[in-house]
Structures are given as structure tokens and as C-alpha cells.
Amino acid sequence: MAASVYDCLVIGAGPAGTAAATLLAQAGRRVLIVDKAPFPRFHIGESLIPAANRVLRKMGVWDEVERAGFVRKEGAEFTFGTGEKRVHNRFEDGWVPGLDYTYQVERSQFDRLLLARAREAGCEVLQPAEARTLTQTDTGWQVELDVDGSPRTVEASWLLDAAGRGRWLGRQLSVPTEPLPLHKRFTVYGHFTGVARAEGPEGGNVILTRIPKGWFWMIPLDEERTSVGLVAQHEGERATPERIFDRRVATNPYMRACMAEAKLEDRFRVESDYSFVHQHFAGDRWLMLGDAAGFIDPVFSSGVYLALESADLAATAILKAGNSLGRHARNRYERQVWARMKVMLEMVQMYYDDRSFAVFMHPTDSFRLFSAVNAVVGGNTQMSFGLRWRYLLFLLVCRLNRHLPMVPPVKL
The missing domain is CATH 3.30.9.100 (D-Amino Acid Oxidase; Chain A, domain 2)
Structure with a gap:
């Protein structure tokens, strides 16, 4: 039987996969999404951050999210286990306007909603279907699937791995991973x-x-x-x-x-033991998205945001490319994804360091520092000059406080 031929094959029907697939289909590409698990399914990563709203709007699914009955999230609270201290980040008080709120989502419902949007945009979906073996061809990829127990072969010019921390494509292509500088x-x-x-x-x-x-x-x-x-x-x-x-x-x-x-x-x-990052996120006809590229930590709820951002960047890279991604395009994609991950990693490292966290838990709005940090908590990783120098000043104060304590220590 002849293989089915697509422009793009997306492995994984979570937020990263459905976002990339939807954006590519909206641009006229023929897209197939493959996922080994049927929906609905349980998944962690239930707290969105406001910066993720942009890609949901670009996908044309934001109105559906608003109507879905999810719990409205207007801020984040940080407390000590002793109950002695509380810091309340209200997103509308952040440095960047337009990031006022988002939602807490049960992922079984949220993921199904995004997949429905992908279908509406014209994507084909095979589910449950598992990608088994991978062969590179002159024009792209040939992938052998197990579709609910039956074999099927598909061909695609582009391959996008959005299958999460299982690192399917990374293992297939032997792409090395590195641990992030965090405790297990x-x-x-x-x-x-x-x-x-x-x-x-x-x-x-x-x-x-x-x-x-x-x-x-x-x-x-x-x-x-x-x-x-x-x-x-x-x-x-x-x-x-x-x-x-x-x-x-x-x-x-x-x-x-x-x-x-x-x-x-x-x-x-x-x-x-979930923190890792691949050494490369892209090749001439393949890209890794979201958790498949790397996962930092659940604190600050950055998972879905990074998934959607990487999906948008990947779709943009493919639409701008010819038959393959050149070295500069690959480097640009990796640099853009890593830049967003790095900001969230810096915040995670701050959170786990007691003396840095003490600075965070004693906020000041001198120089509008608290407003700037609030914007980063909301997911603003692409910073204007005014936001960036305030954020860097906050990180500098955190480092100084490790050696020259300026605020009371945390009491956990």
C-alpha cells in the first residue's frame, strides 16, 4: 500500500503539537497529528500564564477557551509553609499591559479543545496511533505507525516532535541531552x-x-x-x-x-528527575517543541507557555523555509526557544535559592521592580529595554543578598 503523504507530521496532540499543527494548517499546509493516547486523558500542567494567551488567540481558539468555564486566574500567590509571609502577584499590576489574566485548566478538557481547533483548521488526526520507526528520505521522512493495532506508513516533508518528555525524536536521532543546573x-x-x-x-x-x-x-x-x-x-x-x-x-x-x-x-x-534539555532542537527537516525539547520545572507554570511559544516559532520557521532549514534558521529557532527557557530557568533558580527567594518575598516597587518581576511571573520573556534592565537589577540584588544579606531570611 502506498504511503500517505503530508507536508508536516506532528507527533503529539498536546498544546505544542496542536498549536503548531493549527498554525501550519491555517497557512495551507497538509498536516497529520499522531498521538498514542486517546482523549480525554489526565495531564499535569494545569495553570496557564498570561503570556500564553497570545498564541491561543493566533490559533483562533481563545474565544473557546473563554467560554469553556475554566477558573479565571488573575494572579499568583507565594507563601511560606509557616504561614508567616505572603506575596500576591496580580497580573494586571505587571509592567506589561494586556497580560491581566488567564485560566486554570483541567488538561483533559483543554487539550481536547485545542485538538478540536486543529481539526477545524484542516488537520488530520490519528489517535490512538504510535510512531514506531523513522527513516529519512530524499524529500523528508517516512514513519511507520501502529494505528490502534494496525500498521500504516506515512511520509512527510517536515517532522515535528511534540510528544513530551518521552523524547521520541531525540532518541530516534540520538540527539544528546544535558541536565539543567537543578537538583533532582x-x-x-x-x-x-x-x-x-x-x-x-x-x-x-x-x-x-x-x-x-x-x-x-x-x-x-x-x-x-x-x-x-x-x-x-x-x-x-x-x-x-x-x-x-x-x-x-x-x-x-x-x-x-x-x-x-x-x-x-x-x-x-x-x-x-524531569529537568533536562536537548543539545539541539532542530535539524534540516525536523524540530522539537515544548517538553520534547526540554523541561525545566513546574514552578512558575511555564510548561504550556513554552510549548505554545515553541510551536509558534516552529511553524514560522517552516513557513519561511524552502525545502529545509538552513544552519542560520536552525540556530535562530534554537536561540529563540532557549532565550525563553533561560528566563524561566533563572526564575526557577531564584525560587530554590533561599536568600534569592527572600528578596522575592520582600518586594519593593522602587524603580518599579515588583511590577517588572510580576510581568516575568506572567510569562513575559521577550522584554523591552525598560523591563529587561529592571529584571536584571532584580537578579543582581538576589545574587548580592547571597553574600551580603539585605532582607530577612526566609522562615519555611
């Missing part, structure tokens, strides 16, 4: 009912609570359910992940109060 951590998370939350707009905030050698997130998903997760360093504890989660809650007053009436809805899930 694991996360235990689940959906709960009965988690205490504020009334009014603040009830839609994501709350991040620092504890010794880790932190908790709380993300409201609807009126009843909240996603709660623990991120912690490996410490050789001989206990189940559930027991570790319960111990951390019990020993931190703020979390203990929030979870006093909480009940686990389904089951705990666990992920570990």
Missing part, C-alpha cells in the same frame, strides 16, 4: 475536594508554598476540585510517595490548614 526532584500530586480557598477573584489564584527543600502547589480547577502537588528533593526516605506527601502537609502549618478538610478524588501520581 520528584513530584507527588492529585486532585482533591475540600481544599480551603479564598473568596472572590483571589480564589482563582495559583498558590505556591515554599517548605524546606521543596514546595506545594494548589491550583483550583472548578468550584470543588483543586490540584495539589508536592515537589521535593530526593532524600532517601523509605516511605511511599503518599506517605511523604502526608508528612509534608502535616509538618507545615499553612498547608495543614488548607488541607484540613481535603479528600483525594482519585489517586496520587508521581513523576521524578
Whole structure:
């Protein structure tokens, strides 16, 4: 049987894959999306940041997101486990106008909504379908698929890996990875009912609570359910992940109060050792998007934002290219993706360093520093001169505070 031929084959139907596919289809390309899991499916990464809204609008799906009934997110709160300190980042107070709010999303519904938009734009979808083997040809790629138990061959000029941290294409092409300069951590998370939350707009905030050698997130998903997760360093504890989660809650007053009436809805899930980055994100006819290129850390909720940004950059690169990406185009794509990742990595490193985090938790709006940091928390990684020098000044103060303490230390 002759192979089906496409302009672009996208592996993965998450936000990165559906965004790139939609943008390419809107430009007239014939696109096939392949995903090995049927929808709906559970996925972490439920808290969006406002900078992600731009690509959702460009895809033509923002109005659907607005109508979907997701919890409106107008800010982010940062607390100590002792309950002694709280910093509230309201996005509308940030340096950059137009990043006032976004949404907390249950990914099973959000991902399905984006995939429906991709179909509407003209993309074909095979699901469940797993990419098995890969062969490079003179005109692109030939990929052998397992489509719900049946073999199928497809050909495509371009191959985009948006299949997440499984690193499918990286393994196929033997692209090396590098660990990021972060400690190895694991996360235990689940959906709960009965988690205490504020009334009014603040009830839609994501709350991040620092504890010794880790932190908790709380993300409201609807009126009843909240996603709660623990991120912690490996410490050789001989206990189940559930027991570790319960111990951390019990020993931190703020979390203990929030979870006093909480009940686990389904089951705990666990992920570990997730921080990495590929040495290259692109080749002459292939690109890696989102988590397939690299994953930093769940703090600051940058995953979906970076997925959508990389999808937009990848689609733009393909549409500008001829038959393949030249060296300069590949370097430009990698440089642009890494520039966005680097800003979020700097924020993550600040968060995990106690003395830097102390600066963050004692904000000042002298020189409009807090407004500038607020904009970065909202995902503004492409900075104007006025925002950039303030952000760099904030990082400088964080570094100085490690050696010459200027603000009180954190009390976790």
C-alpha cells in the first residue's frame, strides 16, 4: 500500500503539537497529528500564564477557551509553609499591559479543545496511533505507525516532535541531552475536594508554598476540585510517595490548614528527575517543541507557555523555509526557544535559592521592580529595554543578598 503523504507530521496532540499543527494548517499546509493516547486523558500542567494567551488567540481558539468555564486566574500567590509571609502577584499590576489574566485548566478538557481547533483548521488526526520507526528520505521522512493495532506508513516533508518528555525524536536521532543546573526532584500530586480557598477573584489564584527543600502547589480547577502537588528533593526516605506527601502537609502549618478538610478524588501520581534539555532542537527537516525539547520545572507554570511559544516559532520557521532549514534558521529557532527557557530557568533558580527567594518575598516597587518581576511571573520573556534592565537589577540584588544579606531570611 502506498504511503500517505503530508507536508508536516506532528507527533503529539498536546498544546505544542496542536498549536503548531493549527498554525501550519491555517497557512495551507497538509498536516497529520499522531498521538498514542486517546482523549480525554489526565495531564499535569494545569495553570496557564498570561503570556500564553497570545498564541491561543493566533490559533483562533481563545474565544473557546473563554467560554469553556475554566477558573479565571488573575494572579499568583507565594507563601511560606509557616504561614508567616505572603506575596500576591496580580497580573494586571505587571509592567506589561494586556497580560491581566488567564485560566486554570483541567488538561483533559483543554487539550481536547485545542485538538478540536486543529481539526477545524484542516488537520488530520490519528489517535490512538504510535510512531514506531523513522527513516529519512530524499524529500523528508517516512514513519511507520501502529494505528490502534494496525500498521500504516506515512511520509512527510517536515517532522515535528511534540510528544513530551518521552523524547521520541531525540532518541530516534540520538540527539544528546544535558541536565539543567537543578537538583533532582520528584513530584507527588492529585486532585482533591475540600481544599480551603479564598473568596472572590483571589480564589482563582495559583498558590505556591515554599517548605524546606521543596514546595506545594494548589491550583483550583472548578468550584470543588483543586490540584495539589508536592515537589521535593530526593532524600532517601523509605516511605511511599503518599506517605511523604502526608508528612509534608502535616509538618507545615499553612498547608495543614488548607488541607484540613481535603479528600483525594482519585489517586496520587508521581513523576521524578524531569529537568533536562536537548543539545539541539532542530535539524534540516525536523524540530522539537515544548517538553520534547526540554523541561525545566513546574514552578512558575511555564510548561504550556513554552510549548505554545515553541510551536509558534516552529511553524514560522517552516513557513519561511524552502525545502529545509538552513544552519542560520536552525540556530535562530534554537536561540529563540532557549532565550525563553533561560528566563524561566533563572526564575526557577531564584525560587530554590533561599536568600534569592527572600528578596522575592520582600518586594519593593522602587524603580518599579515588583511590577517588572510580576510581568516575568506572567510569562513575559521577550522584554523591552525598560523591563529587561529592571529584571536584571532584580537578579543582581538576589545574587548580592547571597553574600551580603539585605532582607530577612526566609522562615519555611
